[in-house]
Amino acid sequence: MDTDGHAHTTFSDGSALDAMVAAAETVGLDGLGLTDHCIVTEDEFGRRDQYDLVETYEERRAVIDEARAETDLRLYDAAEVSYVEGDEDRLAAFLDDAEFDYTIGSVHFAGPYDYTSASQYAETGGAVRRAAVERYYDAVVSLVESDLFDVLGHLDLPERMDALRRYTTRRDYERVASALADSRTVPELNAGRVHRSLGRVHPDPAIVDVFREKDVGFVLGTDSHTPTELRERVPTLRAVVDEAGLEPVELATLVD
Ligand SMILES: [Zn+2]
Numbered sequence: 001m002d003t004d005g006h007a008h009t010t011f012s013d014g015s016a017l018d019a020m021v022a023a024a025e026t027v028g029l030d031g032l033g034l035t036d037h038c039i040v041t042e043d044e045f046g047r048r049d050q051y052d053l054v055e056t057y058e059e060r061r062a063v064i065d066e067a068r069a070e071t072d073l074r075l076y077d078a079a080e081v082s083y084v085e086g087d088e089d090r091l092a093a094f095l096d097d098a099e100f101d102y103t104i105g106s107v108h109f110a111g112p113y114d115y116t117s118a119s120q121y122a123e124t125g126g127a128v129r130r131a132a133v134e135r136y137y138d139a140v141v142s143l144v145e146s147d148l149f150d151v152l153g154h155l156d157l158p159e160r161m162d163a164l165r166r167y168t169t170r171r172d173y174e175r176v177a178s179a180l181a182d183s184r185t186v187p188e189l190n191a192g193r194v195h196r197s198l199g200r201v202h203p204d205p206a207i208v209d210v211f212r213e214k215d216v217g218f219v220l221g222t223d224s225h226t227p228t229e230l231r232e233r234v235p236t237l238r239a240v241v242d243e244a245g246l247e248p249v250e251l252a253t254l255v256d
């Protein structure tokens with residue numbers, strides 16, 4: 001593994017940009033994607049209030065340029081953009097303007113469901129949980145079909161949550177893999193929960209054959225918010241790649 005395509009800085013909920021770059025140098029990477037949360041669409045979950053990269057990406061661009069002068073790493077001026085169904089035109093217009101090196105598209109909420117907070121599912125039974133998960137994959141397929149993004153972020157996000165874990169079926173993965181096979185969008189192997197809750201990368205390497213059958217490759221992402229997370233997660237991703245015999249998609253191929 002030479003690159004980490006998913007890291008957050010203080011321009012969203014991560015750590016100082018130069019500290020993230022230093023961590024990437026320490027573990028011997030040669031490329032790092034700076035992918036702060038970018039919320040273009042107002043939502044009922046308050047994420048637009050929490051993250052303001054739509055206003056600060058030019059400021060961040062200047063900081064990235066300064067950091068480039070100090071490192072041999074290739075730094076990617078990228079973003080993790082929340083995908084909201086029905087708002088494709090606004091997203092496309094903003095992304096055209098912003099000209100990021102590449103974008104990760106992520107579903108964090110869909111319809112009435114929030115996939116970043118467990119509280120909503122505490123009192124629910126299996127039918128509601130399955131409905132929430134099914135709704136998630138509907139949104140993921142729409143995201144891929146929109147062709148707005150280079151990368152599909154954490155493709156099975158519900159797996160991160162105790163309440164929703166194991167409600168994803170092989171059929172869900174197959175739907176996503178089919179959509180990806182017809183798209184320029186590449187999924188990521190995400191290490192955001194390797195050392196807590198889930199305890200492994202996702203999607204599960206055991207399900208990766210569904211994607212391989214359709215010639216869909218993966219980029220690697222630590223989804224780290226601190227230098228320590230980055231340093232700890234890179235070796236884990238490297239081990240998974242070795243074990244599964246994966247040939248990761250390089251970030252450089254995403255930049256046009
Ligand atoms: Zn995310």
Ligand SMILES: [Zn+2]
Pocket residue numbers: 006008080223
């Ligand atoms: Zn992230």
